[in-house]
Amino acid sequence: MTKISWSRFLFLMTLALVLALAACGGDSSEEDTSTDDASTEESGDEESSEESGEEGDAATGEVYNYEDFEKTVSKTGDPSGEGTLNIGYSSDTPFEGTLNWAFYQGAPDADMMAHFDEAVLAMDADFQYTNEGAVQYEMNEEDNTVTFTVRDGVNWHDGEPLTIQDYVSSYEIIGHPDYDGVRGSTDGFTLIEGYEEYRSGDADSISGIEIVDEQTAVFTYTELAPSLTAGGFWSYAFPTHYYEGMEVSEMAAAPETRENPIGIGPYKVDSIVPGESISMSKFEDYWRGEPGLSEVTVRVIAPSSIASAVESGDIDIAKSFPTDQYPDVADMEGVEWLANIDGAYTYIGFKLGSWDAEEGKVNYNPEEMKMGDVELRRAMWHAIDNDAIGERFYNGLRWKATSLITPYHANWHEEVEVPAYDPEEANSILDAAGYEDVDGDGMREDTEGEPLSINFASMSGGDIAEPLANYYIQSWRDIGLNVELTNGRLIEFNSFYDMVENDDPEIDIYQGAWGVGSDVDPSGLYGPDAPFNYTRYETEESTELLTAGNSQEALDTDYRKDIYNQWSELMVEDIPVIPTLYRAFVTPVNERVINYSEDYEWNEDLLWYRVGVEDAE
Amino acid sequence: MLKFTIRRLIISFPQIILLSILVFFLGSLMPGDALSGLIDPTVPIEQIERLREQMGLNNPWYIQYRDWMFAMLQGDFGTSFFKQQPVLDVIGDRMLNTVWLSLFSAVLIYLIGIPLGLVSGRWNDSPLDSLITGYTYLGFATPTFIFGLVLLLVFGYTLGWFPTGGSVGAGVTPGTFEYVVSKIQHLILPSFAIALIGLVGTVQYLRSGIIETKQKDFITLARAKGVTEGKVYTRHIFRNSILPIAAFFGYEITALLGGSLFIETIYGYPGMGRLFLESISIRDFSVANVLILMYGMLAIIGTLLSDIILSIVDPRIRIK
Numbered sequence: 058m059t060k061i062s063w064s065r066f067l068f069l070m071t072l073a074l075v076l077a078l079a080a081c082g083g084d085s086s087e088e089d090t091s092t093d094d095a096s097t098e099e100s101g102d103e104e105s106s107e108e109s110g111e112e113g114d115a116a117t118g119e120v121y122n123y124e125d126f127e128k129t130v131s132k133t134g135d136p137s138g139e140g141t142l143n144i145g146y147s148s149d150t151p152f153e154g155t156l157n158w159a160f161y162q163g164a165p166d167a168d169m170m171a172h173f174d175e176a177v178l179a180m181d182a183d184f185q186y187t188n189e190g191a192v193q194y195e196m197n198e199e200d201n202t203v204t205f206t207v208r209d210g211v212n213w214h215d216g217e218p219l220t221i222q223d224y225v226s227s228y229e230i231i232g233h234p235d236y237d238g239v240r241g242s243t244d245g246f247t248l249i250e251g252y253e254e255y256r257s258g259d260a261d262s263i264s265g266i267e268i269v270d271e272q273t274a275v276f277t278y279t280e281l282a283p284s285l286t287a288g289g290f291w292s293y294a295f296p297t298h299y300y301e302g303m304e305v306s307e308m309a310a311a312p313e314t315r316e317n318p319i320g321i322g323p324y325k326v327d328s329i330v331p332g333e334s335i336s337m338s339k340f341e342d343y344w345r346g347e348p349g350l351s352e353v354t355v356r357v358i359a360p361s362s363i364a365s366a367v368e369s370g371d372i373d374i375a376k377s378f379p380t381d382q383y384p385d386v387a388d389m390e391g392v393e394w395l396a397n398i399d400g401a402y403t404y405i406g407f408k409l410g411s412w413d414a415e416e417g418k419v420n421y422n423p424e425e426m427k428m429g430d431v432e433l434r435r436a437m438w439h440a441i442d443n444d445a446i447g448e449r450f451y452n453g454l455r456w457k458a459t460s461l462i463t464p465y466h467a468n469w470h471e472e473v474e475v476p477a478y479d480p481e482e483a484n485s486i487l488d489a490a491g492y493e494d495v496d497g498d499g500m501r502e503d504t505e506g507e508p509l510s511i512n513f514a515s516m517s518g519g520d521i522a523e524p525l526a527n528y529y530i531q532s533w534r535d536i537g538l539n540v541e542l543t544n545g546r547l548i549e550f551n552s553f554y555d556m557v558e559n560d561d562p563e564i565d566i567y568q569g570a571w572g573v574g575s576d577v578d579p580s581g582l583y584g585p586d587a588p589f590n591y592t593r594y595e596t597e598e599s600t601e602l603l604t605a606g607n608s609q610e611a612l613d614t615d616y617r618k619d620i621y622n623q624w625s626e627l628m629v630e631d632i633p634v635i636p637t638l639y640r641a642f643v644t645p646v647n648e649r650v651i652n653y654s655e656d657y658e659w660n661e662d663l664l665w666y667r668v669g670v671e672d673a674e
Numbered sequence: 675m676l677k678f679t680i681r682r683l684i685i686s687f688p689q690i691i692l693l694s695i696l697v698f699f700l701g702s703l704m705p706g707d708a709l710s711g712l713i714d715p716t717v718p719i720e721q722i723e724r725l726r727e728q729m730g731l732n733n734p735w736y737i738q739y740r741d742w743m744f745a746m747l748q749g750d751f752g753t754s755f756f757k758q759q760p761v762l763d764v765i766g767d768r769m770l771n772t773v774w775l776s777l778f779s780a781v782l783i784y785l786i787g788i789p790l791g792l793v794s795g796r797w798n799d800s801p802l803d804s805l806i807t808g809y810t811y812l813g814f815a816t817p818t819f820i821f822g823l824v825l826l827l828v829f830g831y832t833l834g835w836f837p838t839g840g841s842v843g844a845g846v847t848p849g850t851f852e853y854v855v856s857k858i859q860h861l862i863l864p865s866f867a868i869a870l871i872g873l874v875g876t877v878q879y880l881r882s883g884i885i886e887t888k889q890k891d892f893i894t895l896a897r898a899k900g901v902t903e904g905k906v907y908t909r910h911i912f913r914n915s916i917l918p919i920a921a922f923f924g925y926e927i928t929a930l931l932g933g934s935l936f937i938e939t940i941y942g943y944p945g946m947g948r949l950f951l952e953s954i955s956i957r958d959f960s961v962a963n964v965l966i967l968m969y970g971m972l973a974i975i976g977t978l979l980s981d982i983i984l985s986i987v988d989p990r991i992r993i994k
Contacts, residue, residue, distance in 0.1 A: 151944040309758035332944040336845030354844040551706030
């Protein structure tokens with residue numbers, strides 16, 4: 058017993074020290090380490106392929122709830138069309154500068170591009186395509202075709218009109234055999250007839266795409282999956298004329314991409330300082346109407362000084378603001394704080410099998426695995442207090458997760474009842490399941506009476522990583538489970554996923570995070586043939602539900618919601634993972650900004666081109 | 675002299691080859707490659723494997739090394755997967771920024787450091803000397819990143835005298851006078867942050883050099899000959915005390931060219947330091963390897979430079 062209390066003492070000391078230090082240092086300049094984050098479906102601004110792990114700062118003790126924040130600035134109305142808006146983008150690293158939707162790699166590039174180019178297919182709050190954009194679509198379920206039509210009067214920044222060829226070109230470039238980017242393997246591409254033949258170089262064109270006239274094209278799909286309208290269709294146009302005569306392999310590095318990119322958005326690029334800033338000015342011919350500002354600049358600003366930049370009025374809006382700094386600067390003057398839910402969740406995964414590389418599928422094998430007993434996993438869930446973690450470590454800006462269908466997908470999310478924090482219950486579950494302390498060392502042995510030692514892998518990065526991992530370990534030790542850190546320390550990002558991916562026997566449980574894309578379909582993370590199904594869990598029931606969720610029938614939202622709800626409940630029953638925390642982001646906006654919104658809801662009056670600033674006086 | 679330089683350069687060649695092999699080998703031991711960070715369900719494993727095959731990442735390290743070397747001999751330094759840009763372009767962008775920052779910092783270091791060292795050495799143990807040495811102790815103890823942040827907060831945000839980040843203002847056209855001014859304005863804070871901390875070594879070396887030299891017999895002799903005090907310092911003492919600084923000059927320049935991670939991060943200044951860290955953490959070996967090789971070459975050139983400077987300053991150690 059002394060051993061336990063000693064380690065608890067140490068833990069508390071560490072925690073106290075960390076908190077005390079966090080209290081002193083308002084500015085944290087440490088490296089942001091990436092939590093892994095991937096989107097289940099790519100599309101427009103919903104995509105994030107990498108995201109910084111925020112560190113909490115529990116020192117101020119205040120607990121916030123993102124729902125108490127506004128999503129839109131208080132000043133709305135018609136913008137004057139004059140003035141300059143300065144946007145800061147919080148990042149430790151310069152943006153890469155591959156400013157073309159077909160080629161970019163990093164999320165910062167996407168955020169930069171969104172200021173001067175826009176998705177031709179608009180999306181509503183449920184991340185479903187609508188016909189509000191520059192391109193409209195019409196599905197025909199009888200013959201599995203979709204007709205895309207470009208609106209009249211949409212122009213590129215160089216004055217050329219947007220044609221359907223520009224939309225089709227996106228597919229032709231991403232699917233091109235010489236294309237060496239990562240896109241082009243999602244339903245939106247692979248379901249098009251003749252796409253694979255084109256991609257492998259066997260065909261010169263994609264047979265399923267037929268251009269009818271300047272503005273219309275008909276795409277034929279092998280199947281109309283619901284994922285298509287949830288970010289599946291590629292949602293950007295490619296300025297075909299601008300890259301005329303260029304080989305696909307040269308496009309990414311061309312000056313047309315890096316120095317003078319064009320788009321169809323409300324502002325056109327004037328100049329770019331590589332990795333640092335983009336200056337834009339009003340594009341008078343913008344198709345929706347007159348943009349609300351005369352100039353816009355976007356600058357990358359170090360997270361350590363972004364709060365000061367907002368406070369001094371240097372920037373009007375701070376995007377991807379480091380959430381952990383919020384409690385320290387919450388009462389900043391002249392600034393409105395907006396918040397909304399982030400499309401990501403943190404989870405603890407249990408290794409329940411292995412990856413069969415030959416078959417390309419999961420080999421679910423709980424009998425052989427240490428964590429194979431669902432009662433053990435349930436007890437571990439009861440043992441951890443995620444509400445307390447959210448409040449203490451993240452000031453409430455992260456909070457207890459329930460369903461794997463996150464509230465970000467509000468239309469499909471439903472609260473699921475999950476095992477509550479209850480160490481007593483956890484103990485009794487373990488007792489009943491036969492995990493008893495046979496040798497009297499305070500730690501339970503497994504059902505056979507053999508010592509049970511569980512290895513927990515967790516990533517390094519940020520102030521919180523270590524105390525958080527320790528907290529979990531301590532919580533499990535409190536119910537008599539001997540949990541230890543894999544390798545005895547936190548693991549660096551690349552090594553971590555290297556081990557998790559390769560089903561390293563040193564890992565029994567691990568903590569990770571997923572970003573969710575615009576499509577609610579979780580089969581890319583939990584499906585039987587998904588390599589990212591790191592827990593290697595797969596049952597017939599789960600697979601059936603996941604398949605049903607992305608079937609043609611699931612085009613009906615109610616049906617789909619019901620399916621995913623059943624699946625969420627199944628996940629709570631079978632517990633391949635414990636979803637631990639949902640998260641919110643905050644955005645400080647200067648009071649002089651009008652019409653700026655972080656709402657996912659589609660609102661014609663709050664679109665990017667409507668954002669303006671009040672007169673200088 | 676020329677012969678010496680050429681000989682040194684020839685000797686350094688195998689050193690660089692060895693360094694590159696070592697770097698490549700160690701890199702191959704690190705978990706992950708350029709594609710392992712792509713944990714995204716929209717990118718199927720087959721595609722990642724296809725890219726790996728295409729980029730030759732599945733080959734053993736010595737094969738990769740051979741291919742890399744051959745390509746480099748033909749002037750192809752590779753392409754960064756993340757930046758979708760040739761490695762030389764990636765480095766070139768950052769290098770230019772770093773060269774400017776280093777140049778500014780080096781000038782400041784010597785411009786401020788040498789007079790301070792001279793003053794405190796000549797009038798050692800005076801109140802002024804105590805002040806200067808006091809400052810150098812403080813400088814030794816202050817971490818650059820704290821100092822950089824304080825400068826940024828005070829002069830950038832509170833007083834608003836200088837821009838707070840980046841290497842040049844947004845929207846200024848390259849080539850114009852405005853552009854140059856903006857560049858210089860952006861350099862002032864970071865280069866002072868580097869220089870004010872970086873110069874303490876110079877001050878200390880110079881100070882102790884002077885104090886030591888002025889007790890030497892030949893100084894007494896010079897004074898006995900009736901050389902004026904001013905000339906004693908400029909002609910006899912200074913030249914002898916500058917040796918350690920001259921010896922370090924080459925290293926100093928290479929170190930500055932390596933970039934300053936902290937300062938670059940704080941000021942959002944895209945330079946070599948951050949590029950190196952980024953490339954390592956995302957396993958962008960195509961960039962990282964070239965960078966390490968370059969640093970290796972810089973170190974060798976720096977040493978050479980130091981030797982050459984030394985032999986100019988001090989005829990006694992001129993190579994026969």
